[in-house]
Amino acid sequence: MKTSALTTGLRQRLTLIALSTLAVLGTTSVGSTATAAPESAVKASRGEDGPVIVAHRGASGYRPEHTLAAYELAARMGADYIEPDLVSTADGVLVARHEPEIGGTTDVAERPEFADRKTTKLVDGKPVTGWFAEDFTLAELKTLRAVERIPDLRPSNTIYDGRFEIPTLQEVIDLAKRLSKELGREIGIYAETKHPTYFQQQGRPLEPALVRTLERNGLNRPNAKVYVQSFEVANLKQLSTQLRVPLVQLVDASGAPYDFVASGDPRTYDDLVTPEGLREIATYAQGFGPQKDRVIPRDANGYLTEPTTVVDDAHAAGLTVHAWTFRAENEFLPADFRSSDDPAAWGDIFAEYEAFLATGIDGVFADHPDIAVEAARAQQLARR
Ligand code: G3P
Ligand code: CA
Numbered sequence: 001m002k003t004s005a006l007t008t009g010l011r012q013r014l015t016l017i018a019l020s021t022l023a024v025l026g027t028t029s030v031g032s033t034a035t036a037a038p039e040s041a042v043k044a045s046r047g048e049d050g051p052v053i054v055a056h057r058g059a060s061g062y063r064p065e066h067t068l069a070a071y072e073l074a075a076r077m078g079a080d081y082i083e084p085d086l087v088s089t090a091d092g093v094l095v096a097r098h099e100p101e102i103g104g105t106t107d108v109a110e111r112p113e114f115a116d117r118k119t120t121k122l123v124d125g126k127p128v129t130g131w132f133a134e135d136f137t138l139a140e141l142k143t144l145r146a147v148e149r150i151p152d153l154r155p156s157n158t159i160y161d162g163r164f165e166i167p168t169l170q171e172v173i174d175l176a177k178r179l180s181k182e183l184g185r186e187i188g189i190y191a192e193t194k195h196p197t198y199f200q201q202q203g204r205p206l207e208p209a210l211v212r213t214l215e216r217n218g219l220n221r222p223n224a225k226v227y228v229q230s231f232e233v234a235n236l237k238q239l240s241t242q243l244r245v246p247l248v249q250l251v252d253a254s255g256a257p258y259d260f261v262a263s264g265d266p267r268t269y270d271d272l273v274t275p276e277g278l279r280e281i282a283t284y285a286q287g288f289g290p291q292k293d294r295v296i297p298r299d300a301n302g303y304l305t306e307p308t309t310v311v312d313d314a315h316a317a318g319l320t321v322h323a324w325t326f327r328a329e330n331e332f333l334p335a336d337f338r339s340s341d342d343p344a345a346w347g348d349i350f351a352e353y354e355a356f357l358a359t360g361i362d363g364v365f366a367d368h369p370d371i372a373v374e375a376a377r378a379q380q381l382a383r384r
Pocket of ligand 2: 083085192
C-alpha cells in the first residue's frame with residue numbers, strides 16, 4: 001500500500017490546520033446535547049455514521065498531555081471525548097497522568113524538595129526509576145508543573161512547559177461540563193484506569209475512587225457520555241458490576257494483560273482478538289480498543305499490509321471498535337505516509353485515516369483532534 005510523497009495541496013491543508021490551532025480558541029461549535037446513548041450525541045453533531053473522535057491525552061499534539069489546556073483545546077477542536085489516563089495520589093485522589101512515574105511529564109526532577117522521593121519500583125514486573133504519583137499527596141503534586149513528554153518530536157509544545165498543573169479527574173469532569181455548556185454539545189469523558197494491578201499492589205486501588213467520582217457527578221448512568229477503558233481484564237470485569245457506562249477492553253499489539261501475568265493466566269492479547277476472545281470480552285465490555293496494527297498490520301519495513309478481520313469479528317461479537325493512536329508525525333506513521341526522514345515532520349495522516357476508517361472502525365484516539373475531525377468529514381462526504 002505504498003503512496004507518493006505529500007502533494008502540494010496536502011501540505012497547504014496541513015499548514016492551514018496548524019494555523020487554525022491558534023484561532024480555534026475563539027470558535028464555538030454547534031450540535032446536539034446528548035439525551036440518549038453516548039455516541040448518539042456524537043453522531044448528531046457530525047452525521048449519523050461518523051466515527052467517534054477521542055482526544056488522546058487531550059490535544060496532545062499541540063499541548064503537554066493530560067493538562068486542562070490540552071483537554072480544552074481538544075474540545076474546541078471538535079473532539080467528542082477527552083481522554084484522561086488515571087493514576088492515584090498518596091491520599092487516594094485520581095489524577096490524569098499516563099503512568100505512575102511522573103518524571104517524564106512534570107518538572108519534579110528539578111524540585112530539590114522532592115529529590116529524596118526518587119526511587120525504583122517494579123511496574124508490571126519491570127523496574128522503573130523516578131518519582132511516583134502514589135508517593136505524593138495531591139497538595140504536593142499540585143506544586144508541580146507539566147512538561148512536554150516528547151520535546152524532540154514536538155518542540156513547539158515546550159513553550160508551555162511549566163505553565164499547567166496536573167489535573168484531578170474531578171477537574172477534568174468540571175472542565176467537560178463547562179465546555180459542554182459553552183459549546184452547545186456534550187463533551188464526553190473517556191477515562192482509563194492505568195496499571196490497575198500495580199495500584200492495587202501499592203494499596204491505592206483506582207476503581208473505588210473512579211466509581212465514587214462518577215457517582216458523585218451523576219455520571220454512573222447508561223446515557224452518560226462516559227467510557228471507561230483498561231488494558232487489564234479483571235478490573236473491567238469488576239467494574240462491569242458497579243458501572244452503568246460502557247466499558248472498553250484495550251488490546252495492545254503484543255504482550256498480555258498484566259493481571260493475567262500476575263495470576264498465572266497464560267492467555268495473551270493475541271488470544272483476546274480471536275472471534276472467541278472477542279465474544280468473551282463482550283460478556284463484560286461494550287467496546288474493544290485495539291492498537292491500530294491489530295486492524296491493519298505493518299510489514300517488516302513499516303508499510304501497511306491488508307486489514308485483518310478483527311473489526312468485523314468485534315462487530316459480530318457486538319463490540320464497538322475504537323482504535324489507537326493516530327498522530328501526524330512521521331515517527332508514528334506507516335512508512336506509506338511519511339513525508340521525509342525527519343521524524344518530527346508531519347506526513348500524510350489524512351491517507352492513514354482514510355485507510356483505517358475504510359475498515360469500519362467506529363472511533364479513533366487522536367493526538368491532533370482537528371485533523372481527525374477533518375478526516376471524518378471527508379470520509380462522510382465521500383460516502384454521499
Ligand atoms: O487508551 C487508548 C490509548 O490511549 C492506549 O494507549 O498508552 O496512550 O494510554 P496509551
Ligand atoms: Ca489512554
